[in-house]
Amino acid sequence: MNTPWMVAGVAIALSVTALASCSREAAGTASMTSGMASSAATVQASTAAAGTAAPGESTVPKRRMEAFTPPPDSTIPDDKFGAMVREGRDIFTNTRKYAGPYVGNGLNCENCHLDAGRRANSAPMWAAYVRYPRYRPKNGKVNTFAERLQGCFRFSMNGKAPPADSEVIKALTTYSYWLASGAPTGRNLEGYGYPKQGFEPPEPPDYTRGRTVYADHCALCHGEDGQGQKVEGEYVFPPLWGPESFNWGAGMGNINNAAAFIKANMPLSRGGTLSDQDAWDAAMFMDAHERPQDPRFAGNVAATRKQYHDSKWSLYGKEVNGHLLGSGATAPKPRAAGAPGQG
Numbered sequence: 165m166n167t168p169w170m171v172a173g174v175a176i177a178l179s180v181t182a183l184a185s186c187s188r189e190a191a192g193t194a195s196m197t198s199g200m201a202s203s204a205a206t207v208q209a210s211t212a213a214a215g216t217a218a219p220g221e222s223t224v225p226k227r228r229m230e231a232f233t234p235p236p237d238s239t240i241p242d243d244k245f246g247a248m249v250r251e252g253r254d255i256f257t258n259t260r261k262y263a264g265p266y267v268g269n270g271l272n273c274e275n276c277h278l279d280a281g282r283r284a285n286s287a288p289m290w291a292a293y294v295r296y297p298r299y300r301p302k303n304g305k306v307n308t309f310a311e312r313l314q315g316c317f318r319f320s321m322n323g324k325a326p327p328a329d330s331e332v333i334k335a336l337t338t339y340s341y342w343l344a345s346g347a348p349t350g351r352n353l354e355g356y357g358y359p360k361q362g363f364e365p366p367e368p369p370d371y372t373r374g375r376t377v378y379a380d381h382c383a384l385c386h387g388e389d390g391q392g393q394k395v396e397g398e399y400v401f402p403p404l405w406g407p408e409s410f411n412w413g414a415g416m417g418n419i420n421n422a423a424a425f426i427k428a429n430m431p432l433s434r435g436g437t438l439s440d441q442d443a444w445d446a447a448m449f450m451d452a453h454e455r456p457q458d459p460r461f462a463g464n465v466a467a468t469r470k471q472y473h474d475s476k477w478s479l480y481g482k483e484v485n486g487h488l489l490g491s492g493a494t495a496p497k498p499r500a501a502g503a504p505g506q507g
């Protein structure tokens with residue numbers, strides 16, 4: 165039955181959708197100019213500091229590292245290389261449509277790497293590209309960039325790894341390479357990854373407080389039940405847990421990654437507004453819900469925890485709110501025969 169209340173609910177959901185897409189554009193514009201704005205602010209601040217420094221105090225301004233700015237889409241060349249850059253961008257923003265066979269949930273790469281992988285502090289692809297090859301404790305070996313991409317397909321997308329020489333990996337690599345045009349190599353760029361260095365919870369993260377933060381700051385978009393919201397069959401707000409979200413093996417399932425992402429980027433277009441404690445509590449609450457099983461499942465939850473989740477940031481195999489996390493996980497999606505699955 166369609167009560168007026170339900171109709172109003174739909175209207176609210178739709179206007180939130182419109183709002184979110186406007187603010188996503190606005191946020192994109194803001195991030196293009198924020199580099200300039202912040203350097204102007206730095207100059208002003210250092211001038212002021214120089215004028216008021218007490219005798220003997222250093223007047224050398226603390227240098228703020230500038231975030232690298234990737235080239236605008238309008239400069240993608242009109243040739244074969246440019247075509248592959250565009251293909252990679254499309255796969256990145258609409259992974260379900262353009263890389264469907266490798267995706268096992270309702271997510272797209274862009275959901276966790278905002279602004280088509282451009283946004284600093286949401287693990288942007290320009291910073292990622294110059295970080296590989298690198299050693300990853302997660303799989304105990306030096307990973308190529310292709311292997312890193314494969315990892316996000318297997319865990320974050322709850323799917324299967326496209327072969328390293330597939331069109332999908334080639335195009336995503338080409339897009340990232342292009343975003344990194346002119347980027348310095350050999351060091352981590354300002355804004356790489358999620359900003360979790362030195363980001364510690366003031367007090368241990370708490371489920372009950374997290375539930376309140378979630379209701380106040382997240383449920384409007386991601387739904388009371390964390391299942392996101394769809395318009396015409398596609399998610400406009402991605403699911404945070406449950407069968408259509410990232411699986412138990414994903415980086416976002418570690419509360420330190422989730423807290424850093426949430427602090428910097430959520431609520432959408434109002435990143436940085438939550439207190440540190442609220443971000444940690446919301447992360448804990450989100451990651452204390454069931455989701456698809458870890459594809460490395462070792463037969464039982466305890467063994468899987470011991471082998472892959474032996475970290476204070478993983479709640480897998482822990483009892484929270486009277487439930488053993490991982491025990492109610494949805495079954496892993498069937499994998500194509502012979503697909504190795506990287507990670």
Ligand code: HEC
Pocket residue numbers: 256259271272273274275276277287288289291292293295312313316317320321336356357358359410414415416421
């Ligand atoms: C559910 C969220 C989520 C989704 C969806 C997701 N990722 Fe990630 N991705 C992460 C997390 C978490 C990290 C680790 C960030 C960190 O270490 O600070 C990461 C890291 C990466 C990195 C390495 C970044 C670096 O600087 O080392 C690459 C490359 C990457 N993802 C590519 C992709 C691609 C391509 C897709 C889509 C096929 C994708 N991701 C989908 C969450 C996600």
Ligand code: HEC
Pocket residue numbers: 184188271274275276278279377378381382383384385386400401402403404409410416425426430431432438446447450
């Ligand atoms: C105004 C709507 C809005 C609010 C409020 C909001 N989000 Fe999001 N969130 C989004 C959208 C939209 C995306 C996907 C971003 C994209 O694709 O560009 C997203 C992405 C995410 C993701 C990564 C994708 C996934 O499904 O795992 C996480 C985690 C997340 N939000 C957590 C939160 C938390 C926690 C809060 C509350 C503190 C919150 N969000 C508040 C709209 C919102």
